[in-house]
Amino acid sequence: MTVALTVNDPVLLAFAEDVGATGPVAIEGHRTRWETGGTPNPSTRLVNAPTGIVDYVPDEMTVTVRAGTPVEELHAALAEQGQRTGLPERGGTVGGALAVGENSLHVLGRGRVREAALQVRYVSNDAKVVTGGGPTVKNVTGFDLPRLLVGSLGTLGLLAEVILRTNPIPPCRRWLRSSSIDPFVVNDIALRPSAILFDGTTTWIELEDHPAAVDAERARLAAIAAVEVVDGPPTLPEHRWSLPPASLASLGDLLDGPWVASVGVGTVWASEPQQPTSPDAVSQALAKRVKDQFDPHGRLNPGRTPGVK
Amino acid sequence: MAGFLRSVKRRLNLEPGANSGDDDPVVRELKAALSDDRVRYDGAQRSLLSRDASVFDGGVAGPVCFPLTTAEVQAIMRIAAAHERNIVPRGAGTGLAGGAIPLGAPIVVAVTKMNAVLEVDVANRIAWVEPGVVNLDLTRHLLPMGFHFAPDPSSQQVCTIGGNVANNSGGPHCLAYGVTNAHVQAIEVVLPSGEVAMLGGIEAEPAGLDLRGAFIGSEGTLGIATRVAVTITPNAPAVKTLLLSFKTVRDAANTVSQIIAAGIVPAALEVMDQRITQAVEAYVNAGYPVDAGAVLLAEVDGLGESIEIDADRIAEIGQSNNALNVRVAADDVERAALWKGRKTAFGAVAQIAPDYYLHDTVVPRSQLADVLEKIYEIADRHDLLVMNVFHAGDGNLHPLLVFDGREDGVIDRVHLAGAEIVRVSLDAGGVLSGEHGIGVEKQAYMDEFFTSDDLDHQNRLRQAFDPGCRTNPGKVIPSGHSCADIQALNRVPKGVWA
Numbered sequence: 001m002t003v004a005l006t007v008n009d010p011v012l013l014a015f016a017e018d019v020g021a022t023g024p025v026a027i028e029g030h031r032t033r034w035e036t037g038g039t040p041n042p043s044t045r046l047v048n049a050p051t052g053i054v055d056y057v058p059d060e061m062t063v064t065v066r067a068g069t070p071v072e073e074l075h076a077a078l079a080e081q082g083q084r085t086g087l088p089e090r091g092g093t094v095g096g097a098l099a100v101g102e103n104s105l106h107v108l109g110r111g112r113v114r115e116a117a118l119q120v121r122y123v124s125n126d127a128k129v130v131t132g133g134g135p136t137v138k139n140v141t142g143f144d145l146p147r148l149l150v151g152s153l154g155t156l157g158l159l160a161e162v163i164l165r166t167n168p169i170p171p172c173r174r175w176l177r178s179s180s181i182d183p184f185v186v187n188d189i190a191l192r193p194s195a196i197l198f199d200g201t202t203t204w205i206e207l208e209d210h211p212a213a214v215d216a217e218r219a220r221l222a223a224i225a226a227v228e229v230v231d232g233p234p235t236l237p238e239h240r241w242s243l244p245p246a247s248l249a250s251l252g253d254l255l256d257g258p259w260v261a262s263v264g265v266g267t268v269w270a271s272e273p274q275q276p277t278s279p280d281a282v283s284q285a286l287a288k289r290v291k292d293q294f295d296p297h298g299r300l301n302p303g304r305t306p307g308v309k
Numbered sequence: 310m311a312g313f314l315r316s317v318k319r320r321l322n323l324e325p326g327a328n329s330g331d332d333d334p335v336v337r338e339l340k341a342a343l344s345d346d347r348v349r350y351d352g353a354q355r356s357l358l359s360r361d362a363s364v365f366d367g368g369v370a371g372p373v374c375f376p377l378t379t380a381e382v383q384a385i386m387r388i389a390a391a392h393e394r395n396i397v398p399r400g401a402g403t404g405l406a407g408g409a410i411p412l413g414a415p416i417v418v419a420v421t422k423m424n425a426v427l428e429v430d431v432a433n434r435i436a437w438v439e440p441g442v443v444n445l446d447l448t449r450h451l452l453p454m455g456f457h458f459a460p461d462p463s464s465q466q467v468c469t470i471g472g473n474v475a476n477n478s479g480g481p482h483c484l485a486y487g488v489t490n491a492h493v494q495a496i497e498v499v500l501p502s503g504e505v506a507m508l509g510g511i512e513a514e515p516a517g518l519d520l521r522g523a524f525i526g527s528e529g530t531l532g533i534a535t536r537v538a539v540t541i542t543p544n545a546p547a548v549k550t551l552l553l554s555f556k557t558v559r560d561a562a563n564t565v566s567q568i569i570a571a572g573i574v575p576a577a578l579e580v581m582d583q584r585i586t587q588a589v590e591a592y593v594n595a596g597y598p599v600d601a602g603a604v605l606l607a608e609v610d611g612l613g614e615s616i617e618i619d620a621d622r623i624a625e626i627g628q629s630n631n632a633l634n635v636r637v638a639a640d641d642v643e644r645a646a647l648w649k650g651r652k653t654a655f656g657a658v659a660q661i662a663p664d665y666y667l668h669d670t671v672v673p674r675s676q677l678a679d680v681l682e683k684i685y686e687i688a689d690r691h692d693l694l695v696m697n698v699f700h701a702g703d704g705n706l707h708p709l710l711v712f713d714g715r716e717d718g719v720i721d722r723v724h725l726a727g728a729e730i731v732r733v734s735l736d737a738g739g740v741l742s743g744e745h746g747i748g749v750e751k752q753a754y755m756d757e758f759f760t761s762d763d764l765d766h767q768n769r770l771r772q773a774f775d776p777g778c779r780t781n782p783g784k785v786i787p788s789g790h791s792c793a794d795i796q797a798l799n800r801v802p803k804g805v806w807a
Contacts, residue, residue: 005760059570060673082572103514114519115491128762134740136671138488138703140477140526141741141751141758142785143767147490147522156518157766168572191546191612213615242514246432264434266513279517282506286773287518293769307517 007129011050011066012121012160018047019158021127024302027158029068029096036100037153037304044302049095049160053077061137061166062118067095067159083166086116095159101151102240105233107265109170109194109208116164117146122157125295135163148290154301156294170208175232176218178203181225184249187264189224190217196263197233200252203263204233236260236269242277243268276308335392335416336372342384347375347422358399358417362464364666365407365749370397371414375422379497379505379535382418386533387503389416395779396501398529400440400472403464405667406748408476408528412783418533420471426450427536433511435494435538440471444478447539456541459486462744463652474534477526479744481577481651482608484702486542488744490525497536498524501775511538523770528746529781531774545610548576549620550638552647553627554601558582558697561603562677564630565701568607569674571626573619578702579606585654585696585709592657595650596643601633605701606651608644654698655709662694664714666723667707669745670734674704683733684708691726693719705743706734732757752787764790 007013019025028046049068056063058081065074071087071094078084087097088104098120101113119133132145149156173194183198186205190196195206205221207214221227237258245266251259257271278284287306291298330336330350339348349355350372358370371394376382389396395415402409411417424441431454438447444465448457461480462468468478474496479488486492495509509521524531555561561580568578580603581589587599597604607623609616624635638644658665672680681697688695688710696709708730712719731741731754741751741758755764768786772778778792785791 005758057673057675059566059675061569101514101519111487111491114522115487124762124766130766131759131763132766134671134758135738136673136704136740136743138479138483138671138700138705138743139740140488140744140746142747142755142764143770144477144490144522144526145766145770147519147525148770150522151519168574191543209612210615210618212618213612216614217612242512242516244433244511245513246430249432262513266511277512277516279510279515280507282500282504283508283517283520286500286506286520289773289776290518290520290523290770293773294766 007121007131012129015047015050015160016123016127016129019123019127021125022299024299025158026301027095027099027154029093030070030091032090032092033096033100033102037306037308040301040303047158049093049158054161056081058083058166062135062163063166064161064163065094066161067093067098069094071097078166079169082169084110084169085164085166086111086113087164088113094162094164098150098159098162099152099154103265103267105262106194106206107262108196109192109206110167114147114150117150117162118165119163120146120149120159121161122149122159124157125297125300129160130157133163137165151306153304153306155291155304155306156300158300170210172211172214173206173208174214174218175230176205176207176221176227177230178205178221178225178227181221181227183263185224186221190221195233197260198248198263199234199258199260202234204230206233234260237271239270239273241268241270241274242266279307330372333372335388335394338388339372339374339385339416342388343374343376343381347377349373349375358402358419359411361402361404361407361409363405363407363410363748363750365410367407367410367749368413368415370411370417373417373419375419377422379499382499382533382535383503383505385416385418386499386501389779390501390503390777393779395782397781398471398475398533400469400475401443401464401467403468403472404476404746404748405669406742406746406750408746408748408781408784410749420533421469423535429454429541431541434541435511436541437536437538438470439536440469440474440534442470444468444470444473451541452544455544457544458539459483459492459542460489463655470537470539471534474525474537475527475529476744476746479700479703479705481579481700484578484700485574485576490522492540492542493521493525493537494540495538496521496524496534498532498534500532501777501780505535526746528748528785530771530784532780545576547613547616548608548610548644549616550644550647551607551620551623552597552636552638553605553607553624554598554603554633555605556602556631556633558603558681559678560630560632561605562681562701564605564627564632565677566674567626567630568623569702571622573622575607575619575623575702576610577606577608578700579651580604580697580699580701581606581651581654582697584694585657585698588657588661588696589650589654591660593650593653595646597647597650598634606647651698658696658709658711662711662713664712666710666712666727668710668727668730669705669707669742670731670739671703671705671743672734672737672739674702676737676739677701677704680706680733680737680739684730687726687729687733691722693722693726700743703743704739747785749784752785755787761790768792
């Protein structure tokens with residue numbers, strides 16, 4: 001067998017040693033979402049994930065990257081080969097983006113963060129380097145631990161290194177704006193826009209494809225209403241809401257203050273935070289059992305709970 | 310184990326014929342909770358549901374239940390728990406890794422009668438469906454509304470959405486659209502305790518751990534899905550299907566790698582070698598060239614302006630890799646014929662030999678040509694016929710060992726060759742399974758892919774869902790790492806009619 005099962009990378013082993021097997025420990029990235037899921041206990045020992053791109057094979061459309069690497073740095077390296085990932089570009093680290101699990105503004109075109117991770121390597125509550133998933137773009141070998149780790153806020157294991165799916169950057173990317181088009185009609189008729197944003201009066205549409213296709217799509221939309229090419233999306237309010245896509249049609253009744261909604265997705269950026277919503281009691285109890293299995297002593301990121309605003 | 314269980318079956322007298330099972334309290338309670346006609350204990354039904362589409366022989370089905378509602382599935386789980394009996398969930402039984410075969414004599418829960426499309430919610434781009442809905446039936450239901458369900462396994466005419474969820478199923482068009490996990494937003498699950506949990510949600514970013522994602526691909530070991538919210542995908546306005554023929558499989562494989570490297574992600578990229586192409590042509594007369602060493606079926610979809618550019622580029626890449634011919638399907642009829650050929654490939658081999666063993670591994674795309682050469686060499690060395698038909702764009706190989714099981718010693722050679730195929734795939738940096746799952750088939754290899762700590766963590770997930778380890782025990786996680794005592798599963802529980 002040439003497959004090296006045991007992780008021998010001294011960088012990952014040093015990180016595992018740093019995490020250790022006792023005492024509360026939290027992982028610190030760039031603190032862009034430090035309060036998400038609850039504030040970590042201030043006395044908790046902080047560790048930093050290792051950094052750097054380990055292996056990038058553009059032809060395979062995969063990249064192996066350590067969790068502490070800034071998303072910006074990763075995407076800059078991928079862009080040199082005409083590729084990107086589904087991780088949001090909002091500052092922060094790869095590990096942080098995965099641990100939080102917030103989707104990119106461009107989720108319709110780039111996919112959900114939870115689908116980006118092919119393999120995860122994390123340090124467990126007892127300082128072991130554990131691997132879930134695998135290196136190929138398609139894989140059903142064993143239970144899907146990468147899905148479980150994404151969005152878990154470091155409460156099940158501390159991400160050390162991941163293999164991410166990459167995607168080609170389309171040759172032409174363009175934002176359109178219209179104050180007279182119905183964004184829900186755009187969602188019905190436009191083929192695979194990367195984003196449709198709506199603030200109650202104005203609609204922004206991101207198209208990505210070959211230039212000829214973007215031009216044709218723009219012409220189709222222009223036949224319905226006046227559209228203009230703009231540089232990018234609007235400024236987004238601070239707080240992030242998560243709703244079913246259909247409920248965006250009556251947002252004005254729900255929200256005070258300015259908001260921007262991602263039509264076809266259900267994310268809304270608003271001035272006020274969303275009231276917490278919880279999974280059903282059985283699912284919560286199940287999540288608690290998962291936590292207890294992976295971290296029986298509650299030492300990983302104490303004070304944080306996935307799903308708590 | 311198989312020999313022991315064959316003798317158990319003989320002892321159980323699993324001949325066709327009625328047996329009510331009413332002397333078994335478990336059967337009586339199940340009948341009271343469901344109905345007499347939906348709890349079957351006759352030899353014919355138990356025998357039928359003791360197998361799936363795999364080559365694996367396990368135990369025997371205990372009572373076979375056909376629930377209609379979530380409440381009935383809950384009742385089954387609670388009766389099973391009270392009597393400490395194991396459960397095996399089952400859809401259409403098309404799995405190829407033995408994931409749906411019983412070990413011991415568990416209660417088999419066939420969800421095939423829970424087959425309603427409950428709601429198509431176009432505004433939210435989802436459909437709520439029951440687990441027994443057949444994959445292709447769902448797509449047929451959605452087509453008039455302008456949508457389809459993207460995962461399209463070759464078994465889509467019979468396989469169920471519940472089975473797709475359990476196996477995280479793929480299919481040719483998952484290259485661009487993603488596998489089942491990317492198309493399931495919420496799952497109502499009956500846990501082994503009998504409780505009902507809603508995993509995931511239809512909102513943009515459901516709160517809490519992604520237990521939905523963890524459930525998908527768990528091969529029926531974490532509970533039973535009773536309702537599924539699947540994403541409905543708009544039908545592409547334009548489709549172009551190209552058929553490229555090559556002198557060698559290597560040329561076809563290199564074309565695939567270079568298409569992906571060029572930044573094109575087609576909807577599908579499927580390769581068939583000459584042997585399987587000839588079998589397909591003889592079977593359905595789909596219009597494939599029988600003199601080529603390999604054919605590549607490439608499909609692009611999207612905006613008309615876009616697919617023209619991608620199709621031209623694919624043709625150029627094919628020609629630079631010595632394509633003998635590049636043909637574009639002229640119309641929907643020709644496209645449908647080509648796809649019919651591809652999707653009936655496994656049926657076509659019956660003309661060549663009565664039995665086949667279909668493998669499923671994934672390798673990095675750049676390794677496709679080298680690994681395929683090794684697979685031909687392995688088959689030659691074991692004096693076996695191998696055919697290759699595969700999801701080339703994903704690097705997902707499906708070597709098909711074709712044989713006549715009546716030939717002395719052939720089964721041993723098939724298993725030896727299969728083991729070598731798995732190992733060359735792993736050596737090339739690949740994985741054990743791309744879409745068929747581990748089931749019982751590949752448990753023995755899990756130790757070669759994961760460390761003991763990795764498997765321990767998978768088992769932790771399992772135990773959080775199923776502390777008693779009663780739902781499809783003995784699958785996926787190998788003995789020694791599993792909560793299930795796999796050897797003990799050979800025993801038929803006390804009280805089972807014999």
